[in-house]
Amino acid sequence: MKRLLAIFRRDLKSSVREFLLLYIILAPIVIVIGLRFFIPSVNAISFQFALDKSIGETVIAEFEKYGRVELLDGRKAIENRVVKADDIFGVIQNQEDDYVVISQGNEDEGTSTIAQQIIGNMNSEEEALAVTYSDIGAKMSSITIYGASSVILMAIILAGMVIGLNIIEEKEANTMNALSVTPMRKLEFIVGKSLIGLVLPVVEALFVVWILNLQNVHIGMLLTMTLASSLIAIIFGFLIGVFSSNQIAGIANMKFLLLFVSASFIGAVVLPAGTQYFLYWSPLYWSTIGLIKVITNEVTWLQIFQYTLWILGLTILIFLLSAGKIKKGLT
Amino acid sequence: MISVKALYHSYTKDESYAVKNVSFDIQKGEIFGFLGPSGAGKSTTQKILIGLISLQKGQVAIDGMDIKKTNRALFDKIGVSFERANVYKKLTGVENLKFFSEMFGVPTENPLKLLKMVGLEDAANKKAGDYSKGMLQRLVFARSMISNPKIWFLDEPTSGLDPNTTSIIKGIIKERQEQGTTIFLTTHNMHIAEVLCDRVAFITNGEISAIDSPRNLKLKYGEKLASIEYIENAILKKAYLSLTDEGHKKKLNDIISSCKVETMHTQEATLEEIFIKITGKELK
Ligand SMILES: Nc1ncnc2c1ncn2[C@@H]1O[C@H](COP(=O)(O)OP(=O)(O)OP(=O)(O)O)[C@@H](O)[C@H]1O
Ligand SMILES: [Mg+2]
Numbered sequence: 140m141k142r143l144l145a146i147f148r149r150d151l152k153s154s155v156r157e158f159l160l161l162y163i164i165l166a167p168i169v170i171v172i173g174l175r176f177f178i179p180s181v182n183a184i185s186f187q188f189a190l191d192k193s194i195g196e197t198v199i200a201e202f203e204k205y206g207r208v209e210l211l212d213g214r215k216a217i218e219n220r221v222v223k224a225d226d227i228f229g230v231i232q233n234q235e236d237d238y239v240v241i242s243q244g245n246e247d248e249g250t251s252t253i254a255q256q257i258i259g260n261m262n263s264e265e266e267a268l269a270v271t272y273s274d275i276g277a278k279m280s281s282i283t284i285y286g287a288s289s290v291i292l293m294a295i296i297l298a299g300m301v302i303g304l305n306i307i308e309e310k311e312a313n314t315m316n317a318l319s320v321t322p323m324r325k326l327e328f329i330v331g332k333s334l335i336g337l338v339l340p341v342v343e344a345l346f347v348v349w350i351l352n353l354q355n356v357h358i359g360m361l362l363t364m365t366l367a368s369s370l371i372a373i374i375f376g377f378l379i380g381v382f383s384s385n386q387i388a389g390i391a392n393m394k395f396l397l398l399f400v401s402a403s404f405i406g407a408v409v410l411p412a413g414t415q416y417f418l419y420w421s422p423l424y425w426s427t428i429g430l431i432k433v434i435t436n437e438v439t440w441l442q443i444f445q446y447t448l449w450i451l452g453l454t455i456l457i458f459l460l461s462a463g464k465i466k467k468g469l470t
Numbered sequence: 471m472i473s474v475k476a477l478y479h480s481y482t483k484d485e486s487y488a489v490k491n492v493s494f495d496i497q498k499g500e501i502f503g504f505l506g507p508s509g510a511g512k513s514t515t516q517k518i519l520i521g522l523i524s525l526q527k528g529q530v531a532i533d534g535m536d537i538k539k540t541n542r543a544l545f546d547k548i549g550v551s552f553e554r555a556n557v558y559k560k561l562t563g564v565e566n567l568k569f570f571s572e573m574f575g576v577p578t579e580n581p582l583k584l585l586k587m588v589g590l591e592d593a594a595n596k597k598a599g600d601y602s603k604g605m606l607q608r609l610v611f612a613r614s615m616i617s618n619p620k621i622w623f624l625d626e627p628t629s630g631l632d633p634n635t636t637s638i639i640k641g642i643i644k645e646r647q648e649q650g651t652t653i654f655l656t657t658h659n660m661h662i663a664e665v666l667c668d669r670v671a672f673i674t675n676g677e678i679s680a681i682d683s684p685r686n687l688k689l690k691y692g693e694k695l696a697s698i699e700y701i702e703n704a705i706l707k708k709a710y711l712s713l714t715d716e717g718h719k720k721k722l723n724d725i726i727s728s729c730k731v732e733t734m735h736t737q738e739a740t741l742e743e744i745f746i747k748i749t750g751k752e753l754k
Binding site: 141321323 | 520521522542543544545546548550552554556558560569570572573574597613
């Protein structure tokens with residue numbers, strides 16, 4: 140245990156002393172802070188309204204006094220507009236005085252009633268005004284959902300990269316020889332080197348949830364998904380370390396890895412449900428699905444268990460295929 | 471303490487051996503010098519002894535244990551100073567030693583004390599990446615003492631060091647021996663071997679050609695030599711000739727009678743000359 144922690148501390152110390160590695164460690168944190176500032180700034184522009192074209196000149200003019208107005212055709216179009224990332228309210232007219240306000244549900248509290256108030260003001264002289272409030276289900280803006288999940292996934296992958304670069308450092312300096320003439324076992328070396336690949340993603344995932352104020356996220360589920368996904372990144376880190384003779388080669392090899400990661404993430408997000416099975420082979424596909432559902436808080440422990448099982452199964456497969464090469468590369 | 475029998479090693483796994491039929495025994499508390507020119511197989515032998523290269527053929531026992539069956543705890547008793555400085559460049563000297571001290575299961579030395587011994591106290595908190603070659607060499611040497619090893623492997627511990635530092639390192643090695651440490655020392659510096667080693671082995675092309683104490687080697691091979699510089703066909707030449715060997719005596723006569731002799735003196739053979747005589751090779 141003493142040796143594992145010593146290896147972990149050494150890796151951390153050594154990593155933060157090199158610009159490239161420090162950058163890799165801090166990138167997810169910097170990005171999510173950027174995201175944090177971006178999300179409110181979208182909302183803060185002014186009020187935005189999506190109105191049905193047929194709603195009538197006077198109503199449009201009235202809404203234009205309060206903010207930016209987009210004219211769209213029909214309820215469907217307006218609903219589609221409302222679910223997009225920014226805060227925008229849709230207003231349609233059912234009958235004479237029956238207006239429906241369509242909102243996404245995650246708008247700032249102060250703004251959520253603004254549309255009703257405008258309609259209320261507009262019709263204040265008339266009595267029978269019915270405004271109903273319709274929440275179309277999505278509870279969170281897509282920037283938050285995809286931003287948070289992709290940054291966590293990125294933190295996981297980059298932590299693997301940190302492992303890879305640390306192994307390359309040992310190889311280049313030949314320090315592995317010095318370690319092999321101490322009582323340290325090879326397994327201790329491997330586990331010690333892996334620790335940074337578990338600790339960094341956990342710390343950074345918690346940071347993401349905290350900075351984006353995702354209060355509904357179940358921390359236990361988040362950490363389960365993060366830790367399971369980290370295992371695959373750790374194996375990739377070792378592979379990169381073993382196969383790259385220097386840092387430049389390591390970064391070149393990382394590009395392949397990033398391709399694999401982005402394919403899994405983008406595929407999971409954009410492919411229609413019917414074709415997603417094309418991605419079942421990728422453990423990072425399951426990570427993506429799991430992380431997104433954890434962040435939107437639409438997941439049960441049973442599902443988490445299933446995703447984790449997929450990830451672990453595929454990870455073990457990759458481990459079995461690569462263990463020999465890793466072991467050989469570390470001597 | 472260390473026993474090696476019929477050791478062979480081929481990097482190419484064929485008949486071309488980097489180490490060929492090497493056998494020797496090192497007693498407890500002895501300094502055993504492994505002497506040979508570059509590429510002779512010194513480092514290869516050391517690497518096999520400490521398990522960095524797996525044993526292909528032959529038998530090696532360290533502290534009475536067959537190295538094929540050792541457990542990791544054996545390394546609590548062993549210290550290794552490498553030929554090429556292998557340290558963490560982004561860690562300071564002290565941090566390097568502290569990190570390694572955590573790997574051992576036995577009480578370890580104070581890093582600062584070790585650095586002071588090798589004259590690195592001022593650089594203790596500087597990153598090893600900023601060290602000079604000689605400083606790195608001393609850092610690796612200091613690191614090899616971190617666990618107070620009973621058996622100490624030193625691969626060229628003084629190569630590239632200035633005479634002053636070399637004599638400090640020599641002093642440390644001698645002192646450790648007096649405390650009972652067994653030392654395997656690889657070098658092509660004959661002077662070091664002569665003053666430090668209880669016994670030396672001459673190795674060339676992977677084969678040992680002599681093992682004995684420097685004193686015995688001198689008694690055995692160190693007959694009086696004449697060192698002569700002469701001009702033959704307008705070229706300055708140099709020769710070491712034995713005053714007991716018939717062939718050499720005749721050659722000496724020829725030179726004196728037919729060439730212009732520039733300088734000539736007789737001397738006791740140095741270990742270096744004995745090495746050349748036995749192996750037919752220069753040490754460089
Ligand atoms: N990793 C290796 N792969 C293949 N051949 C090697 C390797 N290391 C050493 N050799 C060869 O083995 C022979 C012995 O090398 P070794 O390093 O043991 O010599 P040495 O006596 O330590 O020399 P030096 O004084 O230069 O350190 C040399 O011919 C060398 O080229
Ligand atoms: Mg050598």
